Each structure stands twice: as structure tokens, then as C-alpha cells.
Amino acid sequence: MSTEKNHYPLSGITVIDLSHVYNGPYATFLMAMAGATVIKVEPFQGEHLRSRGDMGGAALPFAMLNSNKKPVTLNLKSEKGRELFKKMVKRADILVENFAPGVMNRLGIGAAELHKINPRLVYGSSSGYGKDGPYRDYPAMDLVMQAMCGVIDSTGFPEQPPVKSGAALCDFMAGIHLYAAIMTALYEREHTDKGRVVEVSMQDATYASLASNLGMLHARGDAAPARTGNRHGGLGISPYNVYRTKDGYVVLNAPGDHHFRSILDVMGRSDLKEDPRFLTRSSRVENFAAVDELIEGWTLTLGRNDVAQRMLAEKVPCAPVRNLSEVMHDENMHARGSLQWVNHPDLGRVVLPHSPLVFEGTQRREIEPSLPLGSANEAVFGEWLGCSNDELKALKAEGVIS
Amino acid sequence: MSTEKNHYPLSGITVIDLSHVYNGPYATFLMAMAGATVIKVEPFQGEHLRSRGDMGGAALPFAMLNSNKKPVTLNLKSEKGRELFKKMVKRADILVENFAPGVMNRLGIGAAELHKINPRLVYGSSSGYGKDGPYRDYPAMDLVMQAMCGVIDSTGFPEQPPVKSGAALCDFMAGIHLYAAIMTALYEREHTDKGRVVEVSMQDATYASLASNLGMLHARGDAAPARTGNRHGGLGISPYNVYRTKDGYVVLNAPGDHHFRSILDVMGRSDLKEDPRFLTRSSRVENFAAVDELIEGWTLTLGRNDVAQRMLAEKVPCAPVRNLSEVMHDENMHARGSLQWVNHPDLGRVVLPHSPLVFEGTQRREIEPSLPLGSANEAVFGEWLGCSNDELKALKAEGVIS
Numbered sequence: 001m002s003t004e005k006n007h008y009p010l011s012g013i014t015v016i017d018l019s020h021v022y023n024g025p026y027a028t029f030l031m032a033m034a035g036a037t038v039i040k041v042e043p044f045q046g047e048h049l050r051s052r053g054d055m056g057g058a059a060l061p062f063a064m065l066n067s068n069k070k071p072v073t074l075n076l077k078s079e080k081g082r083e084l085f086k087k088m089v090k091r092a093d094i095l096v097e098n099f100a101p102g103v104m105n106r107l108g109i110g111a112a113e114l115h116k117i118n119p120r121l122v123y124g125s126s127s128g129y130g131k132d133g134p135y136r137d138y139p140a141m142d143l144v145m146q147a148m149c150g151v152i153d154s155t156g157f158p159e160q161p162p163v164k165s166g167a168a169l170c171d172f173m174a175g176i177h178l179y180a181a182i183m184t185a186l187y188e189r190e191h192t193d194k195g196r197v198v199e200v201s202m203q204d205a206t207y208a209s210l211a212s213n214l215g216m217l218h219a220r221g222d223a224a225p226a227r228t229g230n231r232h233g234g235l236g237i238s239p240y241n242v243y244r245t246k247d248g249y250v251v252l253n254a255p256g257d258h259h260f261r262s263i264l265d266v267m268g269r270s271d272l273k274e275d276p277r278f279l280t281r282s283s284r285v286e287n288f289a290a291v292d293e294l295i296e297g298w299t300l301t302l303g304r305n306d307v308a309q310r311m312l313a314e315k316v317p318c319a320p321v322r323n324l325s326e327v328m329h330d331e332n333m334h335a336r337g338s339l340q341w342v343n344h345p346d347l348g349r350v351v352l353p354h355s356p357l358v359f360e361g362t363q364r365r366e367i368e369p370s371l372p373l374g375s376a377n378e379a380v381f382g383e384w385l386g387c388s389n390d391e392l393k394a395l396k397a398e399g400v401i402s
Numbered sequence: 403m404s405t406e407k408n409h410y411p412l413s414g415i416t417v418i419d420l421s422h423v424y425n426g427p428y429a430t431f432l433m434a435m436a437g438a439t440v441i442k443v444e445p446f447q448g449e450h451l452r453s454r455g456d457m458g459g460a461a462l463p464f465a466m467l468n469s470n471k472k473p474v475t476l477n478l479k480s481e482k483g484r485e486l487f488k489k490m491v492k493r494a495d496i497l498v499e500n501f502a503p504g505v506m507n508r509l510g511i512g513a514a515e516l517h518k519i520n521p522r523l524v525y526g527s528s529s530g531y532g533k534d535g536p537y538r539d540y541p542a543m544d545l546v547m548q549a550m551c552g553v554i555d556s557t558g559f560p561e562q563p564p565v566k567s568g569a570a571l572c573d574f575m576a577g578i579h580l581y582a583a584i585m586t587a588l589y590e591r592e593h594t595d596k597g598r599v600v601e602v603s604m605q606d607a608t609y610a611s612l613a614s615n616l617g618m619l620h621a622r623g624d625a626a627p628a629r630t631g632n633r634h635g636g637l638g639i640s641p642y643n644v645y646r647t648k649d650g651y652v653v654l655n656a657p658g659d660h661h662f663r664s665i666l667d668v669m670g671r672s673d674l675k676e677d678p679r680f681l682t683r684s685s686r687v688e689n690f691a692a693v694d695e696l697i698e699g700w701t702l703t704l705g706r707n708d709v710a711q712r713m714l715a716e717k718v719p720c721a722p723v724r725n726l727s728e729v730m731h732d733e734n735m736h737a738r739g740s741l742q743w744v745n746h747p748d749l750g751r752v753v754l755p756h757s758p759l760v761f762e763g764t765q766r767r768e769i770e771p772s773l774p775l776g777s778a779n780e781a782v783f784g785e786w787l788g789c790s791n792d793e794l795k796a797l798k799a800e801g802v803i804s
Contacts, residue, residue: 009590009598026610034586052657055684056621057636061613111762130760133734139719143632143642147653147721150729152632152644154568155557162644162651162723164632165567166556167611173571176578176607181759183585184436188411190592196411197762203732204740204758205578208428209569210726211463217726218752219458226725230545230554230566234459240545242554242564249564251549255454282457317541319549321564323628324612324619327552330605332535338606350620356606357583358532360513360599 008035009359013186015039015094016085017069020047022142022168023126023202024098025065026175027182031094032068033355033365039088039380040069043076044402046373063344064353068368070376073402076107080400087385089114093195094122094182098174100139101131111197121195124182126174130201140202145170149206154213157229173205212236231288237281238288239263242321243296245304249321252295252311257281262314267298337364344369377401410437411761415588417441417496418487419471422449424544424570425528425604426500427467428577429584433496434470435757435767441490441782442471445478446804448775465746466755470770472778475804478509482802489787491516495597496524496584500576502541503533513599523597526584528576532603542604547572551608556615559631575607614638633690639683640690641665644723645698647706651723654697654713659683664716669700739766746771779803 013036017028025040025047032038045051049062075081086109089095095114097104104110104125111123125131128140138144146152146164156163181198189195212233216224219234228235230242230251239260240253254260257280264272272278272294277287284291299307304320311318322330328351333339342352346369354364381387381401395401415438419430427442427449434440447453451464477483488511491497497516499506506512506527513525527533530542540546548554548566558565583600591597614635618626621636630637632644632653641662642655656662659682666674674680674696679689686693701709706722713720724732730753735741744754748771756766783789783803797803 009586022613030582048657052638052683055638055687057614057617057638060617060620061636064610064613064616129734130738130740133737135734138714138721139717141655141657141719143634143653143655144719144721147644147651147723148729148732150724150726151567151569152651152653152723153725156565156568157562160559160562163558163565164644164653165553165569165571166558166615166629166635167553167567167571167608168614168635169567169569169571169575169611172611172613173575173578176575176582177758180432180578180582180585181761183582183589184411184759185761187585187589187592190589199760199762200758201738201740201760203735204738204755204760206569207729207735207741207755207758208466209571209574210729211424211466211574212459212570213568213726214466214730215459215462217730218462218749224726227568232545233568233570234463236454236457236459242549242566244563249549249554251545251554251566253543253545255450255543281454285457312540315541317543317546319540319546321549321554322552323555324552324615324626327550327609327612328616328619330550332531332537333605333609335535336532336603336606338532338603339609347620353606353609356579356602356609357586358601358603358606359583359587360601 008362008365010034010036013037013094014092015096016041016088016092018095018097018099020098021049022065022171023175024096024178025049026172027124027179028069028096029065029067030179030355030357034357035365038069039376040066040071041074042071042373044073050373059347060350063347063350063370066370067352068365069370070380071371071373072377072380073374075400076109078400080395080398082107082109084381084385084400085109086117089121090118092118092121094124094186096124096178096182098126101127101136115195119194120189122182122185122189123195123197124178125197126178126200126202128202130204131199142168142171145202145206149203150210151206153226154210154233156227158225158227162227169209170202170206173209174200174202177205236285238284238291239295241292243299245299245302245307248304250299250304250307251319251321253317259316260284262316263295263311266310266314266316340367342367342369374402410764410767412436412438415439415496416494417498418443418490418494420497420499420501422500423451424467424573425577426498426580427451428574429526429581430471430498431467431469432581432757432759436759437767440471441778442468442473443476444473444775446475452775461749462752465749465752465772468772469754470767471772472782473773473775474779474782475776477802478511480802482797482800484509484511486783486787486802487511488519491523492520494520494523496526496588498526498580498584500528503529503538517597521596522591524584524587524591525597525599526580527599528580528602528604530604532606533601544570544573547604547608551605552612553608555628556612556635558629560627560629564629571611572604572608575611576602576604579607638687640686640693641697643694645701647701647704647709650706652701652706652709653721653723655719661718662686664718665697665713668712668716668718742769744769744771776804
């Protein structure tokens with residue numbers, strides 16, 4: 001099995017990836033794009049995201065998160081499967097899994113067992129609530145975590161029911177924190193020569209992102225509203241809202257007094273610069289209804305891109321509310337190479353993300369589209385682990401690989 | 403200046419932190435909690451989050467993100483200030499900044515300049531749109547990025563206006579990706595003996611979290627709804643929703659057919675197990691209105707915690723929609739030490755987060771509450787850089803430090 005040449009940050013690093021859906025696979029996707037060799041180990045039916053069909057909706061997410069990985073199938077419930085697995089672990093640097101706590105131990109391949117085989121292994125694990133708290137056995141998925149973490153109650157209009165964030169933020173927050181923890185341990189290994197067990201819970205990974213809302217709760221106690229619609233989560237900035245235009249919405253945010261003065265200039269209302277309702281951040285926050293009315297009265301006379309261009313020309317934080325089709329074709333991300341058009345063998349020509357981690361001075365690793373289940377069985381079990389063709393045939397016949 | 407003893411993953415690492423508000427400070431908070439010495443360099447008025455007052459709402463967020471950091475003041479617009487800064491950089495491992503692109507170069511302390519002084523420096527930078535695309539000069543803040551990234555348009559009820567996520571997810575996604583990129587480069591430095599410039603844009607860091615919604619857009623094209631309320635972002639799972647109860651809301655999510663059969667058992671409706679509308683994931687998705695009606699008819703008869711407990715007993719992913727006060731007192735996070743009660747000198751007894759990165763086998767570093775502006779001037783400029791008392795007085799008199 002050819003490994004990457006030594007010019008990416010993670011060149012030479014081998015990752016055994018047992019993870020599924022978004023959380024773990026995002027972490028290992030970032031490792032692959034940073035140059036690691038990622039072996040994606042799946043059960044015979046494929047990991048959940050590959051196998052769930054989902055009326056077609058899971059196809060692109062799978063492709064987004066599984067570029068540049070080498071997929072193998074392995075039956076970890078068979079003794080021979082576990083033997084093969086341990087041989088892989090012996091040669092690996094990193095293992096990633098996001099099973100429910102206890103699953104790896106029940107399979108007989110928990111961290112303690114694997115560290116006997118390879119003390120340098122960095123073992124990264126993620127779950128909803130972590131391994132050692134009272135909620136450890138609760139099933140966890142993004143929607144459930146958004147409810148438990150306060151994201152749902154904090155999202156939506158005050159007079160409406162709460163609503164989840166459209167982004168699967170608990171899943172992805174966990175995934176990127178998991179990558180971060182593993183990299184920290186990989187760095188540390190250079191000094192200790194020992195691999196660590198690192199762990200990330202979706203719950204822990206989400207908490208800080210509610211800082212504004214938690215701050216308001218702390219400052220106002222029971223008087224703090226649960227959610228503020230499109231106003232600032234701490235109700236501490238004005239203007240800060242979504243405003244209607246002739247053809248959609250814009251957002252506008254003026255954290256500094258100078259931003260607000262620029263807004264008045266753009267709107268042709270420089271006459272209001274000395275209006276005591278608008279002079280300072282505090283006075284604007286107290287008069288936020290008047291601020292919003294003033295602004296929307298103007299934005300409604302223009303198109304959203306026109307509003308945004310006029311405000312941006314004066315350095316006011318402003319943007320159209322874009323739909324996902326516009327986002328997928330974003331000229332800035334395509335110019336940077338963080339989104340790329342790729343000819344995918346199954347999906348045709350699609351837009352796929354590269355890694356958000358940009359290492360200046362090194363060309364981005366080329367995106368290799370995600371591969372069918374078990375595509376790398378020969379390369380990994382044969383070429384890399386050294387099984388002969390006959391052995392591979394036998395493993396297949398015995399139901400160890402597929 | 404005492405540095406941490408060599409038993410945390412980042413013990414011995416020194417970080418110069420020029421960052422402000424949420425994005426950069428979250429990255430350096432994680433470094434501090436992993437054992438690094440983090441020197442927080444602020445202008446005389448303090449970084450934005452410290453100085454903005456915000457009617458009290460910024461106090462807790464500042465405390466959440468600035469534990470275990472050493473705050474110094476330094477006037478980078480003065481020649482002597484930059485000299486002092488370069489002395490610090492010479493002894494540091496990591497520099498973090500989230501200024502708008504170009505600011506560091508204009509100050510004469512851009513990455514190229516600093517690498518001349520210290521080629522081993524890992525230079526981490528984050529901005530809204532990155533340094534090299536056409537949008538690079540657009541001002542960027544969380545609300546603006548949520549609009550540009552499609553988070554706002556994807557959040558909310560289909561028949562209502564779009565609404566931002568209550569969590570500041572673009573800020574925090576960028577912050578944790580920045581930490582991740584820096585750790586990757588720190589690991590790489592062990593092999594190359596050279597520091598890297600790494601870069602993360604808020605825009606890139608947010609994209610993947612919309613995987614479900616992008617997947618639906620790919621599968622259904624123009625027929626894909628912009629937002630799905632509390633239903634699955636890809637409309638690929640049912641049940642998956644927020645349901646009313648007697649005293650609030652619960653979420654419930656049944657990705658597998660066996661989950662749905664368990665739900666029927668809990669509800670006492672095992673008679674529906676063979677109902678063709680509910681047999682498979684696809685049939686439930688097609689009949690999601692009937693599924694939701696069936697479930698809410700039952701949840702409305704019980705309290706939210708009662709519903710959750712009954713469902714969890716059968717391993718169905720389910721949770722009450724909790725408010726932030728409940729989240730702040732979460733027994734699981736307190737048991738794990740990821741939330742802790744801390745006596746903060748300014749704020750009194752408050753709940754502060756530890757790092758979501760758990761390094762098993764090492765006790766968590768004790769939380770040291772955030773310090774007032776410039777508290778570490780003597781320790782850093784005196785003890786660490788070696789300025790005498792007279793020199794410190796002169797620097798103060800000349801407006802270089804405060």
C-alpha cells in the first residue's frame with residue numbers, strides 16, 4: 001500500500017478509523033486531508049451513513065467526509081477479524097472510534113488491550129456524554145444533544161416554539177474537538193514516546209458556543225429570555241438582526257459606535273448621529289426596536305445584495321442571507337480551494353469540501369473521491385499487512401473480510 | 403515567571419495570544435487547559451470582549467474563555483512595544499491572532515517578519531473569509547458568517563422567516579479548528595524543526611456542519627425546502643422532531659427501525675408494529691405527519707422528563723429540551739469536571755467550563771480564574787523577559803506598557 005510522500009503535516013501517520021456518520025469521520029477526514037493514511041474499517045453492511053440510504057440525502061454527506069480514505073471491511077465479531085485488526089493496530093499511530101461507551105471493551109479491543117499491543121497508539125474516542133458520567137449510557141445523536149445542551153431552547157423567536165439549529169453542530173463540534181485532542185496527544189507522544197487515550201463528548205464540545213446566551217443568563221437571571229430570534233444572544237449589541245429587503249433578507253451587525261455612524265451615512269441619515277437614542281452601544285440596545293425599525297425602513301427599499309455591497313463598502317459587517325445553493329457555489333471558498341468541483345464516480349460532478357485547516361506553503365492534497373465499501377481490502381490486508389492471495393481468499397470464505 | 407511542570411500534554415509550550423472575543427481566545431483557552439503557558443497580550447483598553455461592557459452580558463463569556471491565561475498590556479503601535487513583542491516571540495512556540503487580514507503586516511509584525519526572529523514559531527491566524535480570497539477584506543462576525551454560510555437560511559420553521567442558531571457556531575467552529583491546525587503544525591515541527599503559518603476561516607470551518615442539508619439539496623435540487631423546523635435537516639429520518647409535553651418539549655429521534663419498535667412498545671402501541679406506514683425508515687419518512695401526530699398524542703399526556711426517562715430506558719434517543727440554567731447545572735458535566743464551580747474574584751461563585759479535550763490518566767489542570775487587564779505585566783516583562791524594575795517604570799512612563 002503506497003503511503004503519502006513526506007511533505008504534508010501528517011505524512012507517514014497511519015490512522016485506523018472505526019467511526020461512523022459525522023463525528024468521527026469528520027475528524028479522520030481532516031487527518032486524511034493533512035496527509036495521513038486513513039484506513040476506514042467498516043462492517044460488511046457499511047457504516048451507518050453509507051448504508052442508510054436516506055432517500056439519497058446521505059450520498060453527498062458521505063462523499064463530503066470520506067475523501068482520501070481507504071475503505072476496508074472487517075468482521076470484528078470474529079476471532080480472526082480481531083486478530084487481523086490487532087495486526088493493523090500494531091502498525092498504526094492513531095485509532096478513532098465513536099461507538100457508544102463500552103462497545104470496544106465488549107469486543108475485546110478496548111484501549112487497554114490495544115495499548116498492550118502498541119503503547120504508542122493514540123486512541124481517540126468520542127460519544128454523546130463521555131465515558132465516566134452518569135449519562136454515559138444514554139443514546140446520543142445530534143438532535144438529542146442540541147436539546148440537552150441548550151441549543152434548541154436558545155434558538156428561534158421568543159414568541160415561537162424553540163427550534164434546532166439547521167447545522168448539525170453537536171456532531172461536528174465533537175468531531176473537530178476529537179481531531180484536536182488527538183493532535184495534542186500526537187505532539188505529546190514525540191516527547192513521551194507513549195500514546196494517550198483522549199476523549200471528547202458532544203456535550204462538552206458544544207457548551208462554550210452558547211457563551212453569549214450563558215452570559216445573559218448570568219447577568220439577568222430569570223429575566224433573561226430563553227431565545228432572542230435574530231437579535232444578539234446576549235441582547236448586548238444593536239443593531240444586530242436579520243432585516244427584510246425587496247428580495248430576501250440581510251443581516252447587519254454594528255458592534256462599535258463607529259459602525260453605527262457608518263450605517264447612518266450609508267442610509268443617508270447622518271442627521272441622526274447625535275440622536276441620544278443611538279449614540280452609544282448601551283443606548284442603542286435600550287432602543288433596539290427603534291434601531292431595527294429605522295434600518296428595516298431603508299433595507300426594504302433595496303435588494304439584499306445591493307444593501308450588503310453598500311454596507312461592506314463602508315466596512316459595516318453585513319451579508320445577504322444566502323441559501324445553500326449559493327453557499328455551495330461561493331466564489332471565495334472556490335477561489336481558496338476549500339470547495340472544489342470533483343468528478344465523483346458515483347455522484348458525477350459535485351462540490352466537495354477540502355479541509356478548513358490551511359497549511360501555508362504546502363499545496364493542498366488532491367481530493368480523491370470516496371470509494372465503495374471494501375475497495376482497499378487487497379491494498380490493506382494484502383499489500384500492507386502481507387496476507388497472500390490464498391490467505392485473502394480464505395479470510396473471505398470464513399466471513400472475516402468481504 | 404513560573405511555567406507549568408512537565409506533566410500536561412502542552413507543558414513547556416509558550417503561547418503569545420493577540421486574539422479577541424470568541425474565536426482566537428477559545429483556541430488559546432484550550433491550550434492553557436492542556437498545560438501551555440498562555441500570555442494574553444491586550445491593548446491598554448483591553449480586548450473587545452473585556453472592554454465592551456455589554457450591560458454585564460460579556461462578563462461570564464470573558465471568564466469562560468480566559469482562565470489560566472497571563473494578561474499583559476502592550477502598545478504594539480509604539481516602536482518599543484514592537485521591540486518588546488519581538489523579544490517575546492523569540493522565546494515563544496505559538497502565536498495566535500484573529501485580526502482582520504493585513505493588520506499584523508501593517509503593524510510590521512507579520513508572519514514573515516516573525517519567522518526571521520523565530521523560525522520555529524507556529525503562527526496561527528483566523529479570520530472570517532481567509533487571507534487569499536476575494537472576500538478577504540469583508541468584516542466578519544458570527545451573525546454575518548451564519549448568513550453567508552447558510553446557517554440562518556437552514557434554521558427555523560418552513561413557514562416562518564429564517565433565524566440564526568442560538569449558538570455562536572461560526573466563531574467557535576473557527577476557534578477549535580484554529581486550535582486543531584496549530585496542534586497539527588506543532589506536531590509537524592518535531593520533524594521539520596520549522597514553524598508553520600496555519601490559517602482557518604470561519605467560512606471554511608462552518609461548511610461541513612450543514613452536511614445533512616447539503617445532502618438534501620443534492621438529492622432533491624430545487625424541491626429541497628430551505629429549512630425543516632425541527633425535522634431532520636435532510637428529511638431522511640422519522641420520527642425526528644421536537645414534541646410538546648405537559649410541561650415543555652422533548653426531542654425524539656429514531657434512526658433505526660428497532661428504535662421505532664421500541665417507541666411503540668413504550669407508548670403501549672405495539673399493535674402498530676406491522677402498520678405499513680411505519681415499517682421502514684422510508685415509509686415513516688413518507689408518512690412523517692402521521693408519525694409525529696401519533697407520538698405527540700402520547701407525549702402530551704406526560705411531563706418531559708417522564709417521557710425522556712421512559713424512552714431512555716428502552717435505549718431510544720430522547721431528551722428534554724433543557725433551558726440554559728439546567729444546562730449550566732448539568733450533573734453529567736459537573737461529575738466529569740468539564741463544568742466546575744469556581745470562586746471568581748470579580749464574579750463570585752460561577753460555573754466555568756474546563757476543556758472538552760479529555761486526556762485520560764492526567765488530572766485536569768486546576769482552573770485559575772481570569773485576571774484583570776495587565777495583571778501579569780511584571781511576571782512576563784520582568785521575571786520572564788528580564789526587564790529591571792527601572793526599565794519597567796520607564797516602559798510605563800513611555801506608554802509602552804500600562
